[in-house]
Amino acid sequence: MRTSTTTAVLGAAALCALALAGCSQGAPATSDDSSGSGSVAEATADAPAPFDKEGVKIAIVQQSGQGDYFQQYLNGTRQQAEALGVDLSVFDAQGDNAKQASQLEQAISSGVDGIIVRHGLPDTLCEGVNKALDAGITVAIYDVEIQECAPEAVQTQQSDAMMASLVLDKMAEDVAEGDEVGYVNYDGIAPLDRRDAVWQKYVTDKGWEQKFKTGNFTNSSATDTAPMVTAAVQANSGVKAIYAPYDEFTKGTLTGLDQVTGTEDVLVYGADISTADIELMTAKDSRWVATGATDPNAIGAAVMRTLALHMAGELSESTVDFPPILVTQDWLRENDIKNMDDLRAAEPELNISDVSGADWIPVVSF
Incomplete structure (x- = not known):
């Protein structure tokens, strides 16, 4: 499904x-x-x-x-x-x-x-x-x-450090110290670099074991990143969660995971929000747990x-x-948020x- x-x-x-x-x-x-x-x-x-x-x-x-x-x-x-x-x-x-x-x-x-x-x-x-x-x-x-x-x-x-911290605080509630995690990002893009600095601190402070870093920033980032995630997860079957701090990377991560049997319980944490993102987060059995959003x-x-x-x-x-604000899958479902208009009405900030x-x-x- x-x-x-x-x-x-x-x-x-x-x-x-x-x-x-x-x-x-x-x-x-x-x-x-x-x-x-x-x-x-x-x-x-x-x-x-x-x-x-x-x-x-x-x-x-x-x-x-x-x-x-x-x-x-x-x-x-x-x-x-x-x-x-x-x-x-x-x-x-x-x-x-x-x-x-x-x-x-x-x-x-x-x-x-x-x-x-x-x-x-x-x-x-x-x-x-x-x-x-x-x-x-x-x-x-x-x-x-x-x-x-x-x-x-x-x-x-955007306040990228805050955006990353909001999401990674949620990830820290769900992912145990010492768990294997994956990372989907790309160096050299200012907001992604600012989010990366926060990620590195959380990996150290929470004792997570980063098994891979992958992803490609292109004009088709989701499509180009998906097979990279598939390959990375196939080589690292113990990964419990993946942080992908750009929604095109998050989409690529979801698609990549869909190609690997046994990844149904891998949790995904992202960034950014749109109607398409909301649909993905609230879909049945979705892995996308939380996103930082403006x-x-x-x-x-x-x-x-x-x-x-x-x-x-x-x-x-x-x-x-x-x-930014934190948007979680649970909150979207509980408040019946289906699109950006619903989200704006529920979160006037x-x-x-x-x-x-x-x-x-x-x-x-x-």
């Missing part, structure tokens, strides 16, 4: 991903049912420059637009941009870091007033970010560690507001963090409309 449920949910997600695979610079992305339409609170004051006139141009340069999290994030970005009345261009490198650097150059050359750089590698992005700053373009970074090489860019990020729609909107405040000279901080707000900004809430 577990295999068919996981395959059906991931199959639907794959069809959505195929439909979106062609989206690139300037093309409107088709949002899935987990994205949703936000409500807009009217501004109560006149906007300052440059938002007091039409024609403000902003670009988002993203490392990849695939996966539930990134689709929701872009949905929030688009809706907040529309509420602000700005012209938004979308550059999607589709997992190609060199292409992202090239697209950042294209965004600069296009004459935009502000740029959001979402995920990617410091080595390929620092030069372009500094070029944008030198050209007088305001830059907001999301989940790229470039504070040292580009300190004038405002940094935005609402990517709300974060996409908040990063756009942060950039707008910075462009208007009203941002008082150089780093803006977005706090996911709505971070008070972050980077101002009386002149028409804030989008989800």
